[in-house]
Amino acid sequence: ARTGDPEVVYGEGKTPAQIVSALRALHAAHPDRAVLATRLAPAALARLAEELPAAWLDEAGRLAILGTPPAPVGTVAVVGAGTADLPVLREVAATVGVFGAGCDEVVDVGVAGLHRLLAQRDRIAGADAVVAVAGMEAALPSVLGGLIGVPLIAVPTSVGYGWHLNGLTAWLAMLNSCAPGVLTVNVDNGFSAGVAAARIARRTARP
Amino acid sequence: ARTGDPEVVYGEGKTPAQIVSALRALHAAHPDRAVLATRLAPAALARLAEELPAAWLDEAGRLAILGTPPAPVGTVAVVGAGTADLPVLREVAATVGVFGAGCDEVVDVGVAGLHRLLAQRDRIAGADAVVAVAGMEAALPSVLGGLIGVPLIAVPTSVGYGWHLNGLTAWLAMLNSCAPGVLTVNVDNGFSAGVAAARIARRTARP
Amino acid sequence: ARTGDPEVVYGEGKTPAQIVSALRALHAAHPDRAVLATRLAPAALARLAEELPAAWLDEAGRLAILGTPPAPVGTVAVVGAGTADLPVLREVAATVGVFGAGCDEVVDVGVAGLHRLLAQRDRIAGADAVVAVAGMEAALPSVLGGLIGVPLIAVPTSVGYGWHLNGLTAWLAMLNSCAPGVLTVNVDNGFSAGVAAARIARRTARP
Amino acid sequence: ARTGDPEVVYGEGKTPAQIVSALRALHAAHPDRAVLATRLAPAALARLAEELPAAWLDEAGRLAILGTPPAPVGTVAVVGAGTADLPVLREVAATVGVFGAGCDEVVDVGVAGLHRLLAQRDRIAGADAVVAVAGMEAALPSVLGGLIGVPLIAVPTSVGYGWHLNGLTAWLAMLNSCAPGVLTVNVDNGFSAGVAAARIARRTARP
Amino acid sequence: ARTGDPEVVYGEGKTPAQIVSALRALHAAHPDRAVLATRLAPAALARLAEELPAAWLDEAGRLAILGTPPAPVGTVAVVGAGTADLPVLREVAATVGVFGAGCDEVVDVGVAGLHRLLAQRDRIAGADAVVAVAGMEAALPSVLGGLIGVPLIAVPTSVGYGWHLNGLTAWLAMLNSCAPGVLTVNVDNGFSAGVAAARIARRTARP
Amino acid sequence: ARTGDPEVVYGEGKTPAQIVSALRALHAAHPDRAVLATRLAPAALARLAEELPAAWLDEAGRLAILGTPPAPVGTVAVVGAGTADLPVLREVAATVGVFGAGCDEVVDVGVAGLHRLLAQRDRIAGADAVVAVAGMEAALPSVLGGLIGVPLIAVPTSVGYGWHLNGLTAWLAMLNSCAPGVLTVNVDNGFSAGVAAARIARRTARP
Amino acid sequence: ARTGDPEVVYGEGKTPAQIVSALRALHAAHPDRAVLATRLAPAALARLAEELPAAWLDEAGRLAILGTPPAPVGTVAVVGAGTADLPVLREVAATVGVFGAGCDEVVDVGVAGLHRLLAQRDRIAGADAVVAVAGMEAALPSVLGGLIGVPLIAVPTSVGYGWHLNGLTAWLAMLNSCAPGVLTVNVDNGFSAGVAAARIARRTARP
Amino acid sequence: ARTGDPEVVYGEGKTPAQIVSALRALHAAHPDRAVLATRLAPAALARLAEELPAAWLDEAGRLAILGTPPAPVGTVAVVGAGTADLPVLREVAATVGVFGAGCDEVVDVGVAGLHRLLAQRDRIAGADAVVAVAGMEAALPSVLGGLIGVPLIAVPTSVGYGWHLNGLTAWLAMLNSCAPGVLTVNVDNGFSAGVAAARIARRTARP
């Protein structure tokens, strides 16, 4: 990674052994920074629990962090539509932390239960950047975009019943939001959204 | 059309002269029923104004009705997201009327201005059937589906800025709505939605 | 679910243990209503048979119902093209029942054997709402739409030989039906069709 | 064209002058055979009427034939769903004639009016080959395939309201017909269907 | 199947036990006709070898035939591009036989080795109908269409290296053949091609 | 627009007269804010030059601004790949200004002339937010993402020779950037990118 | 353009006046090199004939060349399937010449008339690089690839009847050629193919 | 293979035993040439190590070579963007060697680390042909195309996070490169790129 940015291990397609040794080597090379590992299968998480007990593990998020993240500067609100969106929401949250911003998780506020979302409006509006995570028809960012004026990143997820085209529907919906200023990343790409949100929040909060 | 159903002229690809004579012929054959003409270009509307002064014309809806629609039985609420969705909303409304139900038009209640939609909730919930007309990311039916329990038909429109794929985005969004029970028709097909909604409302209201 | 609507467990991606405990918890919270579980794998059905003997199971439909559905109001005819469409047809039927309407199943009346369909015409035309379930080229709803005037919902299924694009062909066919007023839901989404059909039938039958 | 086959001029993208001179040249080279010109714009037809009065013109079919077709051997039934399918139906019929078979046109027998189709069943079943021309959801060939055992070619047309994807829907439907043995050609390609049908009918009828 | 046509069992998605009992039942009901089973997995073939020793099995074609096919009337040439196309070619051949025509298999004559194809030209041209089976870019039917005037059906296969889109490339190529009169069926659908070819050949050969 | 945000007129599909009167009305309602009009055809620009001489016009950007934008807070670098991307780049720039941030335009630094881009690196890295505008294969944001750590928004344009799918290629490329943290908007949607970038820059620069 | 490469003006979307002045300016800046202009509409060609009489014009190829191309080094055979492919074939040929190689045009050798292609085999095989230009199902490069071992570039054209998807069919066919080593460019991109072929031929022929 | 070209075994879908015997047979038939086997699963590589110890194996490239490749004529630079692209890069390299040219592998020079690529510029520019292997947004060939004038083949790989459409994104990007003269092959088709590059390099280097 570019000097200064944390190191990250992408777990998909790697064996548990490869992941353990990658984390170890990067941690040894950068003992002062946190190293993040994403997309970890259960077997990889189990192996990490055994061989790297110092690592912080998040099973729902399929994540591990080794080393201490920087002190948080600014706050990112990460807002999720449904429980099935949780793994991606957690990937955003962990990335935000490792890249140096604070994170406030607001879960299960999909538009089918509008009152739950409206009840959290002020909390979300107070953040320095907002990441909205939603699948299916992904109406959440449009509704949010009409309620707040904070920089807003939308992450489409591959969550849905039947023919949702692996998240294409959510992705198209976010790009066609009737609320101006909605920014997007690739389907399920919580990592990229987290990197961008942390950069915005950290700068925003500069004294 | 099946005996009993009104006759309809689809104006696209027909000359003004063809439309006038089709309306005349159908009206002569069924003097007791209303005949509907849809998708009328400005030139066709102008010609109708001149040659069939008895016809009722709707420029925004690109429509004409010749003859008297039946007395309305039951009510359909037709709900539209934005002003650009108006032509399709009007096609729904006219069809509903000609097919024998009453119609309540609720316009400009897209989700980016949530308070306007919430203010109309009870009015919409009181109808016998609801038709939601929306383009772009088409979040409206999902929000509506969480607020009311009335039979709900969603009409995707080909309205949008940039790459909305001629309404495919709205269509996919409606089919992937997180609210169960949302029914759809083809893009911009206000006619088919109106036929279905009128059938539901008319039966619903049977004594 | 919105107050009054039955609770539903979507079985896909859940372990048998999760499904059992979800059903138990929802039943305990709403002892007076039926709870529906859909998309159950054989292992989940086996576990339910053992641990929740009070549940009603439908193997062909991959379904379970715990508790007593409401007394049926109105009738939905659920019409299926082929035997491969049966699981979706059953999902419609179970949902209709749990959501409070009666259900009449008319199976194996695809258009390649037209006489079998024509023989059931009056039975179908007598229902308060019709759900047509078909895969492949999905000609059934168009033929039905020319024979009856009852509100008609078409459910495309992902059934076919070779390149049917996971039901896209059936879906497109239904949206382009030459019969006006055909309403659709997502591919294989018998649940959503059932919710909508029950709402229509229940209202229709109000005294 | 391969020796023995008639010469054909494809009119799309050619000027009226180019079409006239192509027909003249081919007719001079093969005075004993008919020359066919397809996809003629109104301007081209007008020019032909003036400059080649010996040519037979079909405005609905956008066609011209110069010279005498061979005596017909065998019969092709060309069956059309709606009036909008007529231009393609006529392209099939003219091609069949020029390629040496007889042609029986059966129009306006789409599946939404099933009784009209059933009334023509025996007439269609008596042909040596059948070509079914249909747009929208293209249910016609599936219904026909369940009624007759004659070789059956289905031509999808780009006819439809709204999002029919320029005939892709009809095309996919025909390729996924539940009736076995349905053969297809490209969208609107009446010419290719006519060539194939004439070959089948001519051989079939060999003594 | 329609009276007179042979019965067929589609093996995909059925257990070996289901296939055995389906064949047995159909054979008992129609002892005078052959019953065909297609798309048989190795386990199904093994079970058939054991339990129905009277059945004729084709491993390469994943097929079984129980009972005696009718005496062949007319001949179909089935022409294949590469060895990977063999399973589909065999499905065509078996279907042709069971539906009452004779079959001549011409294998491994893809266009990359043009001399091998040219060497078989007269043999192919002598048939009453030709079925060309090809994957990848599917150039074979176009080359054949320029060499022979016999009715020609092209079957696209899902054979290819890398991004061939499960046969879509071959399918599109066949529908856009520069040779007129090429007819197609769905990807890998040797069965439907065989039914159609047998019908053509049987009529062709009528005295 | 939400209170506080500038009003914007989307010119596509509006007549010159409609645009003039919309600008006039919005300016009268909000005399203290700038009103922006985008996607103006030459005829609309000409009419504005005549009837609203106080408006600032940008022909290359197809834009007009009526009234005084706020004093700029923070800086957005808008970076363009080629001259054909200029209209979209200008839409970004004008929107940024009207929404309250300063703008630095860096044009014609596509990756095929890498030295020109490298020469501007420090200038770009000094901004509070960066918007990269590129069509064709859209390599620019990936190269930029490897050079700078500033929040980065990529706008795909529908610019290209031949089959670029109206900007889909650029869009897919941006969503699959190997540089983490790249945010995107819809094809050609300079307006939405400008709104988001201004929000980021304005917050960033808060004292 | 990179130093040494000829300058090129892409005519699409430019006015005749812009094209004339671009050619003039580039010619003045590089009097020793040829300047190429492609994709010229008839109006642009007419204007060039008048204002730049020294330019060489190719109407079929929609091209102009101002100044003297370099002495040709090596030979490129440009092979075209049909007459409709001619404009692209000419774009290849002109580009090859301006980029410094010799060009041998072999036209109208599509696979439907195989003998014409076989008759040119040795002529084609003698070139230093081959460019095959074909539309529709684009079988030509596969057949060529089986006949010669020379570096082979295939250019798909947007030529076809009906649903060829603007050249996508030809493009997919070329990428799935059963002949190894076939290289492709974008649909109709004769320019890019010509640049590449000239580079190969010039190097090949180095003494 | 055409006389003179090496024999190749495509390992996908073949058992280890089939691969061993195919290599043995081809080597026996052509003892003077090298035989290449591609797309070998680990089990096939293990079997080859045991049964054909004379074969050269490349695990990363999933390859085997039996027999001695020809003495190399000319040089191909094979340039790879990331480590995940290595298997395809190795397939290119092995094919180049077996088809008679020398190969220089330049790995891990993706555009996100521009300095590493720039450091290798002269080495790459000195080759007779260049093959660029890249996935995700595939910016590498465009950047290379602006730096060198050597014949350039781009191989898209199916490498990416999330929605990259199995390499379609890389493929579209390469076909839309802003650098003229970029040639492509199918996704992951290192074999075809290697065949073409070797042909170019061998000719180039002829004395």
Ligand SMILES: Nc1ncnc2c1ncn2[C@@H]1O[C@H](COP(=O)(O)O)[C@@H](O)[C@H]1O
């Ligand atoms: N706006 C519309 N959208 C879709 N279908 C329509 C529309 N208007 C009319 N139709 C259908 O078109 C038929 C009349 O078509 P035509 O005979 O061509 O005028 C009617 O019976 C309807 O089924």
Ligand SMILES: Nc1ncnc2c1ncn2[C@@H]1O[C@H](COP(=O)(O)O)[C@@H](O)[C@H]1O
């Ligand atoms: N160039 C643009 N691209 C996308 N959306 C735009 C653009 N310009 C304006 N808009 C949106 O269009 C709305 C105004 O639309 P209208 O009322 O139809 O003029 C604005 O509030 C913006 O949300």
Ligand SMILES: Nc1ncnc2c1ncn2[C@@H]1O[C@H](COP(=O)(O)O)[C@@H](O)[C@H]1O
């Ligand atoms: N026919 C063509 N197809 C694709 N690209 C072309 C073509 N002609 C020119 N170009 C490219 O367009 C550039 C010139 O574009 P422009 O400056 O807009 O005239 C040239 O340098 C080529 O890279």
Ligand SMILES: Nc1ncnc2c1ncn2[C@@H]1O[C@H](COP(=O)(O)O)[C@@H](O)[C@H]1O
């Ligand atoms: N990795 C590869 N990618 C694409 N084509 C290949 C590859 N390896 C071999 N081939 C082709 O496959 C042919 C051998 O196929 P097979 O006879 O099935 O082993 C060779 O002659 C090549 O044309």
Ligand SMILES: [Mg+2]
């Ligand atoms: Mg959601």
Ligand SMILES: [Mg+2]
């Ligand atoms: Mg909307």
Ligand SMILES: [Mg+2]
């Ligand atoms: Mg069906």
Ligand SMILES: [Mg+2]
């Ligand atoms: Mg039809």
Ligand SMILES: [Mg+2]
């Ligand atoms: Mg092939």
Ligand SMILES: [Mg+2]
């Ligand atoms: Mg660019």
Ligand SMILES: [Mg+2]
């Ligand atoms: Mg061609």
Ligand SMILES: [Mg+2]
């Ligand atoms: Mg890459």
